Amino acid sequence: MEQKNTLTEPVKYDLSFAREIYSLENGYYIKQCMQCGMCAVACSTREIMDYSPRQLFNLIKLGKKEEVLSANTFWYCTSCCTCKARCPRGVPLVDVMHDLKKYAIEQGYDQYPQAAFYKAFWAEVAGRGKVFEGGVTARYYLIRGLDEVKKALAMKDVGMNMLKHKRLPLLPPKKVRGLGDLKKIIHKAQELQRKEARA
Amino acid sequence: MEKKIGVYICTGCGIGDALDIEALSKVAAGEYKVDICKTNNFLCGKEGVELIKKDIEAEGVNTVVIAGCSSRVNYDVFNFGSDKIVERVNLREQVIWCHPANDEDTQMLAEDNLRMGLAKQKNMNLPEPYLVEDMSKAILVVGGGLTGLTAALDAARAGYKTVLVEKEAELGGYAGKMYKQVPLKPPFTELEENCIPGLIKAVQDAGVKIYTSATIEKTAGAPGMFNVTIKQNDSTVQERVGAIVLATGAKPYDPEKLAHLGYGKYENVITQAALEEMAAAGKLEAGKVAFIQCAGSRDQEHLPYCSAACCIESMKQALYIKEKNPEASVYVYYKDIRANGQYEHFYKKAQQEGIIFIKADVTDISEEDGKLTIEADDHTMGTKSIADEFDLVVLANGMVPTAALGEVVQLNEPAEEEAAAASDEPKVELPPVIKANLLNLDYRQGPELPPLKYGFPDSHYICFPYETRRTGIYAAGVVRAPMDMLSAVEDATGAALKAIQCVEATAKGEAVHPRSGDLSYPEFNMTRCTQCKRCTEECPFGAINEDEKANPLPNPTRCRRCGTCMGACPERIISFKNYSVPMIGNMVKAIEVPEELEEKPRILVFACENDAIPALDMAGINRLQYNPWVRIIPVRCLGSLNLVWVNDAMAKGFDGVLLMGCKHGDDYQCHFIKGSELAEYRLSKVSETLDRLGLESERVRAITVSIMDYDKIPEILDKFAEDLEELGPNPMKDFQ
Incomplete structure (x- = not known):
């Protein structure tokens, strides 16, 4: 397996970036990584990742912010949990990956289509309490920009087939009952998260 | 002792179905005219044992x-008390x-197996224990x-008079000077205060006799009777x-x-010990520290x-740097982190x-x-x-055992070596001894414990923990092998227990290890x-000292009863009460x-009791079949193999002789360190003699087997039989 290695210059150990990552909700666990590589061998999408999880953690330690946040590693994580189950140090890798995705979006590293999808999906769920495929699709392409909308036309046959098989409703579903309460819950959770991040 | 022999043939476990028991009884009763010969179909059962016990009581049988x-x-x-000789013949x-x-x-x-057993008991006598005069159990x-204090405390608390000798003016050693110590108890995550002061107090309270600023000038004697000269200051x-x-x-390790x-x-590149000192003195102020x-x-x-302790010592030091200054950044450059056991x-x-750990x-x-x-x-x-x-x-500069610090001396005097080279007799090379000035043993084979590897006076740890190659002297802690503090504490207790075992066994005249309980010891017929x-x-x-005329001076309590001396002696003057050159010789002749x-054809196998015999037994247990030409004689150790047995066998008409011993070399498995090596060595002499007699030297062969090699036994024995067939029968066969 060819390992992508963009590091040609000698590295320096700069802890300021690492400290930022460690302060994420599950970021603390990254410290416990002992570089055994169990996550890499367990990962089903390792082949297409820029860096294996273990390498990513090491890059964090090296302070390579740019490499870490523009890597596709956490975007290709399928949350299958195999690495989390196998990690001898008990690092909850899937949760760490989620934290990294969120952090990357916050930092503006959202060039990956997965980032757009996450945003679209979340907006849909938060706004309706349910997922409307048409809504997610529309939002996704809008986030990705006009060029992408043109590309989306190439997908129209798939869309038509899905329509035929009643896999793509034309009209949005009803909102969930008590959407106001759901929003309150989400609001509360976000508030808690912000508070904990500050603590 | 007048022998009254009872032979009991068990017909259980299928022996009765597979063999002609009547013919077998005739061998005992007819050929050997034993007093009693009985058969039983379940000898190890209650009735069978009663049968033997009744004969012992009523008929006065004393050799079973x-x-x-x-x-x-x-x-x-089949234990009928120490006043009865019991010999077992393997038919199963x-x-x-x-x-x-x-x-x-x-x-x-x-x-043939029965004949060998009967011939063997003829030369067997009841061993009389060697008892030390003025025995000391101290x-x-x-x-x-840390190790010494723990060992002393354990020995004293077990009720033994204990003497502690320390070179420095203060007790405590390296660990005593530590600022804080690695965790010795669960959950193995918290730094601990130094335990040494408490340990010193406990040792003092336990009534241990302590000599500080003292060294050992001379250690003479043997287990149970060591006379140790301790030099304290000038007295x-x-x-x-x-x-x-x-x-x-x-x-x-010398950081220079x-x-x-x-x-x-x-100036700011320092050792772990120096950092420890700085911390203990309260002078540790650092914002960014690297450990190498x-x-x-x-x-x-x-x-x-691998020095085994440095990884966790560095972690400990890194942790207290962090404890003192939470803002400090600490980097550890490592090859592999070796945090053994609970230290993970x-x-x-x-x-x-x-x-931050950086590989x-x-x-x-x-x-x-x-x-x-x-x-x-x-x-x-x-x-x-x-x-x-x-x-x-901070350099994690590892450790060197104190036993390795000293001049390396080769004890074979050069003149002697030349003489040996001149004669065609190969000479055994003595292992080098490092004059570390620790024990100053008054032993013929050098003043210190022989090192195993890198100067550690260790022995085969799996088989003989804490044992050194000097009976009654047990190495513990980092002098034995590099280790962390927790292992050192464990080591100390282990060695203290071994020392107690040694004095107790010696008091009864028993061998300590590995033939624990053996009462026999080598006796020398000095006139020859x-x-x-x-x-x-x-x-x-090193059990045998030498006087100025080169007469051997045996120290039975140092002896482990392997019989290496018996095998070495060209005059065959060394024998045990129940193991001797004539005894095995008569078995061969039987x-x-x-x-x-x-x-x-007939093949004679001398098999080491420790590994080869169990392997042969296991081959049987697994019903592995091999050729029926082999006759197996167990020996205490191949080191006790006397060449005269090989001569006897060849003269008797055996087509081949096979020696089965343990692996030797650096990672030896021999219970007696180099028995199989010595046997092979002696064999190199016999092959010349064989060649001279017109016999092929391939007829006598030495191999090493481990206990796990049982599956290879048939292959080994059948291959040897095949090779012998190619050579043809022993030409001496019909001359006997």
């Missing part, structure tokens, strides 16, 4: 020969389980560090002790040799071994506390304005790395001694060797 299963099983059932594992039933050759094998602990004191625990510890890591060049692991260790140019928790804790080889250290820069090859990312602004760089020095040189345990025309 049991033909049945291997001597490795049911030894407790080595006869019926590995040879076809009701076969002529199997029957011959069984009969235990001497050399070294007052000397004599102590008589029974066993010794050597816990002199280790010294940090680590110039490539900047030691001596930059394996500074010297695991380096062929310095210490080839400690490693995790160190990571959680934010210590890298340090390539350069430089300094600018008092700040250090480290360049390294980072192995995790496969790149070079630079880290700067370090206030301190030719002062050839073979026994004094070859004894793997075997019936058919004439050439019968086309029944």
